Amino acid sequence: MIPIVTAEQMRALDQRTITEALVPSLTLMERAGAGIVTHIEARYPPLAGKSVIILCGKGNNGGDGFVVGRLLRRKQARIHVLLLASPDDLSRDAKTMYQRFLRSAGKSAVTSPTDAEAIQQRLATGDILVDAILGTGTSTPVTGLYRDAIEAITASGRPTVAVDLPSGLHADTGAVLGAAVRADLTVTLGLPKAGLYSGSGIDCAGTVRLVDIGIPASFVESVGSRLMLLTDRAVRAALPPRRPSAHKGTYGHLGVIAGSVGKTGAAAMAALSALRIGTGLVTAATPASANDILEAKLLEVMTLPMPETKARTFARSGLERLLAFAGARDAVAIGPGLTTHPETVELVQEFVKRIDKPCVLDADALNALAGKSSLLTECKRPPIITPHPGEMARLETEATTQSVNEDRLGTATRFARERGVFVILKGARTVIARPDGLAAICPTGNPGMATAGTGDVLTGMVGGLLAQGLAPWDAACAATYFHGLAGDLAAQHLGQAGMIASDLIQHIPHALAQTT
Ligand SMILES: NC(=O)C1=CN([C@@H]2O[C@H](COP(=O)(O)OP(=O)(O)OC[C@H]3O[C@@H](n4cnc5c(N)ncnc54)[C@H](O)[C@@H]3O)[C@@H](O)[C@H]2O)[C@@H](O)CC1
Ligand SMILES: [K+]
Known part of the structure; x- marks a missing residue:
């Protein structure tokens, strides 16, 4: 996992690298x-013959822009720099890079526009725009020529690459300071900045790529960041090895408690997803009269009929049987499609207090705890909960969906601490938080996943990894990551608009098999 940092932490790391590791700032x-x-070339090949316009501010972000310009010329791209400050005002390093650029490209490759119109005209000639106006040094709302340039970039509709972070974005909060660039690709330097994953940063940053500039690992560790970015390598390392001597019992038995009449699909998808993430055995417990439907839907999943209410939802009288069911499994996933029938709600509230197995709670299991989230503190083992912002708001007494969305990270970490649970707060850039306050952000996933049933898929994946013996934190992180990756693969094949939750399930094996 990679620590996510604030602008201040990044500055301190750069400084230490320069003064203690003796790497010159120009290096x-x-x-x-x-x-x-490298990242521009990977995204927009081939570069030869393309017109690239680089907008440079006066600080070191602009300095990076000049280096990009000089190096892109070697790829036979046609480069023009719009310098938005007087050369005399450039920072020391930016000035050096400006001079190096001039030596390689000549004076005619740089212009200093004085108004919005001049900027717009130039941008219209670009195939690719590079935003090197402002980076981590942004302190105040943008005005004047910088603002004109940011607005012109947006208006141009051209493919845009942001250097370090989109100009105008607050590096720590992701707030827009007056106006901010909307990039297709952000290449962030050293370590990822918190603002890329919160507030407007999620929309402004586009795809985020990281460049290792050689900050020593020991310096990075000493920052002690409480926020991490999930990495492919870390989540794969958490998966159980597939040994030649394995049998289906090796990979655990998950109990899924889900469904009601009209909602057997939720149970089916959770159960199937658990198998697709590598679980050895899955049994789905469902209200008796929905059981045959589930049997017909699922080939590889076992089913168990449970006592039901007149509305054909789980009945309160099934509590002891459900606890015995859970006791005979390695882990339990409860919630999809249960409904909020009062008897079912009562059942869930009792069950949550008494179950003594690794457990993931989702959907109607969370709705059963609406306004009563203190019950979570009575759990025998810290469960994983997987709320979307609406469910999160219902769990917290004084929250609304909007207030959750405005501070996703803060909400998830506070709740995890206060209730002693692992939280997977779903949505764009899913946040995972644990009881000790550490949190992670998931880089995978796309808007195509905003479709019915993808939450049930995640629940099955989390439960499946718990059943395979992963610790809750590892299960939560790996399930979220592979869920997003399966979604990204499904979107690659089918497009975002038409993909559905079943497509996601089919792509879980491909996500697992992918070698990066
Ligand atoms: N040695 C280092 O510290 C490294 C820094 N790097 C780059 O340097 C950037 C940080 O450089 P700086 O600290 O010079 O900061 P910036 O390049 O972000 O620019 C800050 C400059 O703009 C001014 N400014 C701040 N807010 C403004 C606003 N709203 N309107 C107009 N002007 C404003 C500041 O007074 C300052 O002069 C990073 O984002 C990264 O791109 C990289 O080159 C890697 C190494
Ligand atoms: K920038």
Whole structure:
């Protein structure tokens, strides 16, 4: 996992690298520029003959822009720099890089526009725009020529690459300071900045790529960041090895408690997803009269009929049987499609207090705890909960969906601490938080996943990994990551608009098999 940092932490790390590891600041800038060029080439090949317009501000972010310009020329791209400040005002390093750029490209490759119109005209000639106006040094709302440039970038509709972070974005909060660039690709330097994953940062940053500029690992560790970015390598390392001697019992037995009449699909999808993430055995317990439907839907999943209410939902009288069912499994996933029938709600409230197995609670299991989330503190083992912002708001007494969305990270970490649970707060850039306050952000996933049933898929995946013996934190992180990756693969094949939750399930094996 990679620590996510604030602007202040990043500055301190850069400074330590310069003064203690004795890496000259210009070397860091060269590395930054080279890394950015690699990512631009990967995204927009081939570069030869393309017109690239680089907008440079007066600070070191602009300095990176000059390096990018010089190195892109070697790829036979046609480069023009719009310098938005007087050369005399450039920071020391930016000035050096400006001079190096001039030596390689000549004076005619730079213009200093004085108004919005001049900027717009120039941008209209670009195939790719590079935003090197402002980086982590942004302190106040943008005005004047910088603002004109940011607005012109947006208006141009051209493919845009942001250097380090989209200009105008607050590096820590993701708030827009007056106006901010909307990038297709953000190449962030050293370590990812918190603002790329919160507030407007999620929309402004586009795809985020990271460039290693050689900050020593020991310096990074000493920052002690409480926020991490999930990495492919870390989540794969948490998966159980597939041993030649394995049998289906090796990979656990998950109990799924889900469904009601009209909602057997939720139970089916959770159960199937658990199998697709590698669980050995899955049994789904469902209200008796829905059982045959589930049997017909699922080939590989076992089913168990449970006592039901007149409305054909789980009945309160089934409590002891459900506890025995859970006791005979390695882990339990409860919630999808249960409904909020009062008897079922009562059943869930009792069940949650008494179950003594690794457990994931979702959907109607969370709705059963609406306004009563203190019950979670009575759990025998800290459960994983997987709310979307609406469910999160119902759990917290004084929250609304809007207030949750405005501070996703804060909400998830506070709740995890106060209630002693693991939280997977779903949505764009899913947040995972644990009781000790550590949190992670998931880089995978796309808007195509905003479709019915994808939450049930996640629940099955989390439960499946718990059944395979993963610790709750590892199960939560790996399930969220692979859920998003399966969604990204489904979107690649089918497009975002038409993909549905079943497509996601089919892509789980591909996500697991992917080698990066
Ligand atoms: N040695 C380093 O510290 C490294 C820094 N790097 C780059 O340097 C950037 C940080 O450089 P700086 O600290 O120079 O900061 P910036 O390049 O973000 O620019 C800050 C400059 O703009 C001014 N400014 C701040 N807010 C403004 C506003 N709203 N309107 C107009 N002007 C404003 C500041 O007074 C300052 O002069 C990083 O984002 C990264 O791109 C990279 O080259 C890697 C190494
Ligand atoms: K920038």
